[in-house]
Amino acid sequence: MTEPSLIERVWRAAKDNLGLSRQAALGRIDPLHLERFAVAVDGSVREDVRGLATPLFLSSVLVWGAGPDESELLPDGNAADPFSGFDVAGLRLMAGGQALVFHRELVPGASMTVEVELSGADLKPASSGPLLVLSVDRRYFDETGLVIECRETFLGREALA
16 A cells, blocks of 8 residues: 555645634734834835724734744745644645635734634645645634634645655
8 A cells, every 4th residue: 555645644634624723812913013014015104004904914924923933944934833733844835815804994902813724625636746725714803803704725735856
């Protein structure tokens, strides 16, 4: 019997994790971080950043906190566990897009929680080898309820030799 490839092992593990959700407290949204986000997006600080800010900030952050030590990063620069509990170590990941639903504005200073769920895992044939397609649902809540829903697609490949 042939040993399954790395991508097949990750795909099987992903299927075992489908539908499982995990929550994590993200802490308070610092107005300074929103100002830095505005500069990165627009090139300048907008006045509305001090009041209400775009919820896009939430979906643009993959790993909250200081981040992993450099020695813990994958060769492509991703964290080995960008999905709150599901390890993709050994695969190269690419972003495949986001679908966003905005429920209301993000308020600077709000205390945020994220719920992460692996909602899809498909192994697709491709001319250069199998491609893993992962769907991840993230729901961001503040103290009063749902702020944004984000369905992200990630594409995983084995590193080419």
